[in-house]
Amino acid sequence: MDVDICLKFSDNREVSLNVQDSLTGAQLVELVKSEAGGQKIILTCMGARLHPDKTLRELDVRSGYVFKVDLDSAHQITKIRQTAATIPKTAKFGRGYIIEQICRLAESQIATPLDLARFLLGESNKVYRVAGEAGKDEILNIFNLEEAAVPLRLKDDTSLHSIPDEILKNFKALEGAGYDRNNEQYCRLRAEFIMIPALVQARRSANVPLRSSTRRAPKRKRPTSITATIGDTDTEAPRQDLKMFQEYDLRAEVNHPVSGVPYVFSGRADWAAGHSGRGFSDSVLVCVEAKKRETFGNAELQLTAYLAICHHERKRANKSVPSVQGFSTDGQRYTFQLLTSDGTLHTSKTYDTVDEMDFEIVYNFIVHQVETAINLSPTSTPVKGSRTEKEEAVRTYAQDTYWEIFEPPPYCSDGEEEERPDLDLDTFALRERGMLK
Numbered sequence: 001m002d003v004d005i006c007l008k009f010s011d012n013r014e015v016s017l018n019v020q021d022s023l024t025g026a027q028l029v030e031l032v033k034s035e036a037g038g039q040k041i042i043l044t045c046m047g048a049r050l051h052p053d054k055t056l057r058e059l060d061v062r063s064g065y066v067f068k069v070d071l072d073s074a075h076q077i078t079k080i081r082q083t084a085a086t087i088p089k090t091a092k093f094g095r096g097y098i099i100e101q102i103c104r105l106a107e108s109q110i111a112t113p114l115d116l117a118r119f120l121l122g123e124s125n126k127v128y129r130v131a132g133e134a135g136k137d138e139i140l141n142i143f144n145l146e147e148a149a150v151p152l153r154l155k156d157d158t159s160l161h162s163i164p165d166e167i168l169k170n171f172k173a174l175e176g177a178g179y180d181r182n183n184e185q186y187c188r189l190r191a192e193f194i195m196i197p198a199l200v201q202a203r204r205s206a207n208v209p210l211r212s213s214t215r216r217a218p219k220r221k222r223p224t225s226i227t228a229t230i231g232d233t234d235t236e237a238p239r240q241d242l243k244m245f246q247e248y249d250l251r252a253e254v255n256h257p258v259s260g261v262p263y264v265f266s267g268r269a270d271w272a273a274g275h276s277g278r279g280f281s282d283s284v285l286v287c288v289e290a291k292k293r294e295t296f297g298n299a300e301l302q303l304t305a306y307l308a309i310c311h312h313e314r315k316r317a318n319k320s321v322p323s324v325q326g327f328s329t330d331g332q333r334y335t336f337q338l339l340t341s342d343g344t345l346h347t348s349k350t351y352d353t354v355d356e357m358d359f360e361i362v363y364n365f366i367v368h369q370v371e372t373a374i375n376l377s378p379t380s381t382p383v384k385g386s387r388t389e390k391e392e393a394v395r396t397y398a399q400d401t402y403w404e405i406f407e408p409p410p411y412c413s414d415g416e417e418e419e420r421p422d423l424d425l426d427t428f429a430l431r432e433r434g435m436l437k
Contacts (some may be wrong), residue, residue: 003056004063007032010070010325021057025050032069041068069116080117120125126253128354131267131305132298139265141307145343152348153336160364167363181293188270188290190331191213194353195271195288199244202370208241241275241284242374248272250281252309252316269306269326273373283319285373287326300335300347301326307339321376325369334362336369 007015019028028050029043043050045067051059101116110116129138140147153162170193180343181184251266269287287306291299307324314322325338336348348365351358 001057003065005061006064007064007069008041008066019056019252020057021061021324024053024055025059026052028056032067039071039076044068044070048282052139057174066070076114080114080121082120084117126262126264128264128266131250131309132264132302134265134305136301136304139305139308140264140345142254142256142265145308145311145339145345148344148346150189150346152336152346156367158364160360163200163360163363163366164201165338167193184292187292187329187331191288191290191329191435194363195244195366198366199370202367202374205367206371206374208374213395218372242273243275244271244273244286245278246271248278248284250284250287250306250309251419252312254312265296265305267302267309267311272306273370281310282313282319285311285376287324289326289328291328291330293330293332294329296333297330302336303328303335303337306347307337311339311343325372327366327369334365336365364382 002018003016003021007017009015017031019031023031025043029041033039033041033044045061045065074190093167098120099109101120104110105113110119134142136147139145160206171190174190174193179189187339248269248271250269250272251264253262253264255262269284270290271286271288272284274280274283275285277330287303287310289306290298291302291304303326307326310324311322314324321341323339323341325336327334327336329335332354333350333352335350338346340346351362351363351365353359362419
């Protein structure tokens with residue numbers, strides 16, 4: 001005879017089940033296990049466990065009876081511990097990663113603590129690295145990068161912007177305010193006194209309004225030359241605004257090029273500039289890392305990891321120009337880095353802003369890095385033609401113009417609509433700027 005029973009699970013889920021009363025207790029348990037994802041369970045009715053060898057008819061089970069289904073947590077815990085004992089020592093989880101999963105458990109994105117344990121076991125074959133923990137050689141090897149032997153530098157005959165008076169005034173006010181210098185917040189504050197005017201200057205040089213606007217650019221006329229006219233803002237294509245974010249989380253998963261072991265690199269850049277919101281490592285074009293004086297030596301290593309993460313994610317997203325750049329600082333000293341599209345890491349010498357000439361170079365380096373990122377902004381009318389045609393447009397522009405700051409990007413007349421080519425960061429930052437000697 002058929003009987004209709006109700007299964008009530010520990011997560012308050014209820015399932016109706018029609019079964020034959022000739023089933024034994026053990027057979028009913030096996031049937032219910034399929035509803036529990038094959039996990040071992042404990043089945044009770046009115047507080048008592050079913051006898052495994054007796055039939056439901058013998059147990060006088062009738063339609064409408066409610067059976068409570070509990071997962072056999074003791075059995076699962078034993079199994080999880082046995083599996084966890086086999087995890088290699090190289091499988092390390094960062095504290096931030098663990099805390100994030102615990103928060104997911106609290107928000108019910110993960111159902112139970114045992115589900116969390118099983119999730120982490122599934123991730124245990126990965127090696128986790130937080131920016132700053134891995135050495136430079138490890139970063140270069142895993143991300144398949146090379147380090148340039150020649151330092152990154154500005155061309156000797158570069159026309160430089162003068163240091164704004166407001167920076168020096170703010171430095172003087174900061175000194176007089178009595179701030180404790182031996183902390184990272186002081187170093188960040190001092191760095192922002194330089195960064196803010198530099199970002200404003202970069203926007204001016206790139207003909208970008210200082211206040212964001214949603215107004216679309218007017219219809220432009222077909223240019224007679226591929227080289228744009230300096231200061232001709234009417235021919236600018238509408239583009240996404242570059243935003244500077246503080247405390248930007250970065251993450252990339254990459255397989256080791258030799259062993260194939262998956263590595264997860266993560267970190268939080270003190271500043272990151274990109275054209276999208278937070279959580280998009282593939283949109284970041286500039287990273288900045290600040291440290292207090294005593295730990296300034298670690299800042300360059302962390303920045304290298306950030307650049308490697310963004311470069312990898314930009315390549316993975318098939319960005320036309322995966323290059324990314326940035327700088328590390330303690331508020332007084334600055335080191336600049338550029339990771340080119342082909343995976344070559346260029347690093348400058350360390351500049352000390354106590355020296356007036358170094359100070360001027362630091363200010364202009366920041367201007368140029370931000371301006372490069374602005375000119376790599378995605379436009380609303382992407383370039384037509386093949387990747388080769390886009391790269392050729394960039395090469396033509398590089399040959400026909402000179403570098404001072406940045407001229408407005410050129411236009412390609414290869415169809416009904418003239419459109420801006422994808423600008424190659426390597427071309428502008430290395431060839432046109434003469435940043436390599």
